[in-house]
Amino acid sequence: MAEERNGVPAAQDEARMSGRRIAAVVVTHERLAMLRRCVQALLDQSAPCDIIIVDNASQDGAGGWALALAAKEPRVAYMNTGANLGGAGGFNRGMRHAVEAGYTHVWVMDDDALPEADALARLMEADALLGGDYGFLASAVLWTDGRECRMNRVKLRKAYYERLELLGHGLVMAEQATFVSCLFRAEVIRRAGLPVADFFIWGDDIEYTRRLAVRMGLPCYLDGRSRVVHAMKDNSGSSVATDAAERIARYRYAFRNEAYLYRQEGLRGMAYYYAKCGLNLWRVLRHAGDHRAARCGAILSGMAKGLFFRPEIEHITDGAQDAAKEGMR
Numbered sequence: 636m637a638e639e640r641n642g643v644p645a646a647q648d649e650a651r652m653s654g655r656r657i658a659a660v661v662v663t664h665e666r667l668a669m670l671r672r673c674v675q676a677l678l679d680q681s682a683p684c685d686i687i688i689v690d691n692a693s694q695d696g697a698g699g700w701a702l703a704l705a706a707k708e709p710r711v712a713y714m715n716t717g718a719n720l721g722g723a724g725g726f727n728r729g730m731r732h733a734v735e736a737g738y739t740h741v742w743v744m745d746d747d748a749l750p751e752a753d754a755l756a757r758l759m760e761a762d763a764l765l766g767g768d769y770g771f772l773a774s775a776v777l778w779t780d781g782r783e784c785r786m787n788r789v790k791l792r793k794a795y796y797e798r799l800e801l802l803g804h805g806l807v808m809a810e811q812a813t814f815v816s817c818l819f820r821a822e823v824i825r826r827a828g829l830p831v832a833d834f835f836i837w838g839d840d841i842e843y844t845r846r847l848a849v850r851m852g853l854p855c856y857l858d859g860r861s862r863v864v865h866a867m868k869d870n871s872g873s874s875v876a877t878d879a880a881e882r883i884a885r886y887r888y889a890f891r892n893e894a895y896l897y898r899q900e901g902l903r904g905m906a907y908y909y910a911k912c913g914l915n916l917w918r919v920l921r922h923a924g925d926h927r928a929a930r931c932g933a934i935l936s937g938m939a940k941g942l943f944f945r946p947e948i949e950h951i952t953d954g955a956q957d958a959a960k961e962g963m964r
Contacts, residue, residue: 770853894941
């Protein structure tokens with residue numbers, strides 16, 4: 636592993652006495668200003684948590700700032716991956732380290748997530764209410780104007796009424812969510828494995844949460860009382876037909892990764908995937924104002940690569956805690 640700095644941070648006494656050790660894993664790349672705001676919001680949480688900053692080799696001063704903060708704040712640790720592994724690789728690396736370091740709960744988010752002061756406390760209240768019987772707990776993700784953040788819409792389970800009594804506690808059953816404020820128990824991560832690092836960007840969170848809720852059949856929930864602001868530039872969501880020209884190439888990852896994702900759900904999943912690809916091609920031809928060939932090419936290239944995309948799911952092996960502790964200083 637590339638350079639990793641600042642030893643495993645010490646959890647606050649309250650969390651340690653309860654037997655819970657919570658690590659917030661934040662993945663960052665070239666967004667120091669947003670990272671500073673995110674980390675401060677985590678330090679201000681009413682429920683205690685440690686913070687593991689996973690830096691995808693930023694060149695904007697994030698490393699120096701994080702190391703300086705970690706030197707004076709024992710709850711903060713810094714990990715430099717040595718290369719840009721994308722969000723998928725960053726979460727894979729950070730979640731692995733948190734579990735191997737002995738944390739009982741792992742709370743993941745991007746560097747532009749701003750959790751409200753009680754966001755974690757609400758999630759942990761739900762954890763206690765459910766007796767730990769869940770795959771993931773997702774926060775309600777809002778945009779900067781207080782409306783729902785379209786990119787982070789949680790997909791609810793159609794049979795959510797099976798646990799209708801939980802609505803009074805702000806909980807509704809879900810089957811997929813994003814990694815903008817999602818809480819997992821370490822035990823579940825050990826059972827399910829890690830996010831697929833080879834995804835690089837896009838779809839790793841959808842694949843992982845559906846792996847828990849759909850493929851493993853674990854009960855999963857959206858907690859409406861836990862709120863996080865996703866400080867994105869705009870709230871238009873993502874669309875290959877209308878996105879900025881400089882972002883077109885990354886859609887190759889999206890359509891390649893989705894081929895793997897929906898293949899896990901059999902013929903019905905693949906039928907949905909091909910229908911979705913066809914719809915996106917139609918939208919490009921119908922609505923794209925420029926670069927139509929490049930946009931269609933991104934879809935078709937992703938589909939072609941998806942036919943042969945067979946990434947492995949990594950699992951955490953027992954006895955790795957000592958190695959994890961040696962990796963951080």
